[in-house]
Amino acid sequence: MPELRWNPLLRTYTMVAANRQNRPHMPANWCPFCPGSGKVPDDFDVLMYPNDFPVLSQNPTPVDPLTSNAYHTTEAYGKCEVILYSPKHHAKLYELSLEHVTKLVLLWKERFEFLQQDAKIKYIFPFENRGAEVGVTMPHPHGQLYAYNFVPLKLRTELDSCKAYYAENGKNLWEVMLAEEKADGRRIILENEHFTAFLPHFTDYPFGVFIVSNQQLGTFADFDAATAQSLAQVLIQLTGGFDLIYDRPFPYMMCIHQQPINTEEYADCAAYFRFHIEFYPPLRAKNKIKWYASSEMGAWAAANVVAVEDSAKILREAIERFLNNE
Numbered sequence: 001m002p003e004l005r006w007n008p009l010l011r012t013y014t015m016v017a018a019n020r021q022n023r024p025h026m027p028a029n030w031c032p033f034c035p036g037s038g039k040v041p042d043d044f045d046v047l048m049y050p051n052d053f054p055v056l057s058q059n060p061t062p063v064d065p066l067t068s069n070a071y072h073t074t075e076a077y078g079k080c081e082v083i084l085y086s087p088k089h090h091a092k093l094y095e096l097s098l099e100h101v102t103k104l105v106l107l108w109k110e111r112f113e114f115l116q117q118d119a120k121i122k123y124i125f126p127f128e129n130r131g132a133e134v135g136v137t138m139p140h141p142h143g144q145l146y147a148y149n150f151v152p153l154k155l156r157t158e159l160d161s162c163k164a165y166y167a168e169n170g171k172n173l174w175e176v177m178l179a180e181e182k183a184d185g186r187r188i189i190l191e192n193e194h195f196t197a198f199l200p201h202f203t204d205y206p207f208g209v210f211i212v213s214n215q216q217l218g219t220f221a222d223f224d225a226a227t228a229q230s231l232a233q234v235l236i237q238l239t240g241g242f243d244l245i246y247d248r249p250f251p252y253m254m255c256i257h258q259q260p261i262n263t264e265e266y267a268d269c270a271a272y273f274r275f276h277i278e279f280y281p282p283l284r285a286k287n288k289i290k291w292y293a294s295s296e297m298g299a300w301a302a303a304n305v306v307a308v309e310d311s312a313k314i315l316r317e318a319i320e321r322f323l324n325n326e
Contacts, residue, residue, distance in 0.1 A: 002076035012153035017055035054080035094240035101232035131251025166272035174274035194230035204302035241319030
């Protein structure tokens with residue numbers, strides 16, 4: 001049964017969900033996310049589908065509360081959802097119209113606004129895994145959304161770093177990074193009125209793009225129709241460029257970072273934290289994986305095998321080819 005187990009060394013929870021061990025690979029001749037499956041409506045553009053194998057639930061199974069000096073266990077409260085991008089089984093994000101992808105962004109907004117009403121939920125995390133290289137078992141175009149009853153460690157680390165920078169310098173770190181990236185220019189990938197995509201000076205993946213809001217947006221709740229369309233435009237152009245880098249489907253993890261909710265600890269984070277999306281694409285060449293090995297995983301000592309200024313040039317040229325072929 002799902003449960004949360006406290007890691008006292010990192011001061012965060014590990015989600016334990018034995019029920020996910022048996023989740024299936026998709027049969028060759030059937031997909032639950034396709035119209036006609038009996039699992040989804042026969043007509044939809046984008047859709048929230050409740051996860052069949054959730055690690056988190058708003059009606060969690062009670063657990064035996066293990067409590068010791070170092071360890072404790074608690075129920076896995078939260079929500080896991082699947083976000084279907086299209087009814088078409090082989091559709092790619094960049095093949096969808098701007099109007100269609102804008103509907104996807106607005107669905108993320110809708111789910112955020114609904115889930116934030118649950119006072120037990122502290123963080124809402126939409127994400128997408130694309131490609132077998134990052135463990136995808138269901139190739140139908142989709143992402144997921146986890147709503148946690150705690151703020152996950154990486155997000156807390158980002159938030160705490162931004163808060164410390166603001167306390168020391170009186171400035172929003174995201175605004176400073178955007179200014180420095182734009183002044184340098186070499187790592188900027190694309191930009192529009194509301195968003196800038198760039199390869200950060202420090203990124204540990206050769207094509208580890210960040211998309212950062214130009215204005216002070218905290219969550220999807222701050223999006224209006226124009227902002228949603230601007231993000232849709234960036235996602236189409238970026239993912240279209242990705243697939244042209246090596247002329248093959250480009251795997252990635254897309255992670256949407258927002259402000260926490262329903263927590264006093266970060267009630268002031270609008271001053272120092274900003275909505276952004278982080279991509280983790282594991283390819284370092286057409287058929288070579290950039291593995292997260294012992295130094296990266298065991299010590300959190302990241303290493304990048306490519307100068308991102310070179311990667312940025314390659315990605316910009318790929319996006320230009322994509323735009324010329326639209």
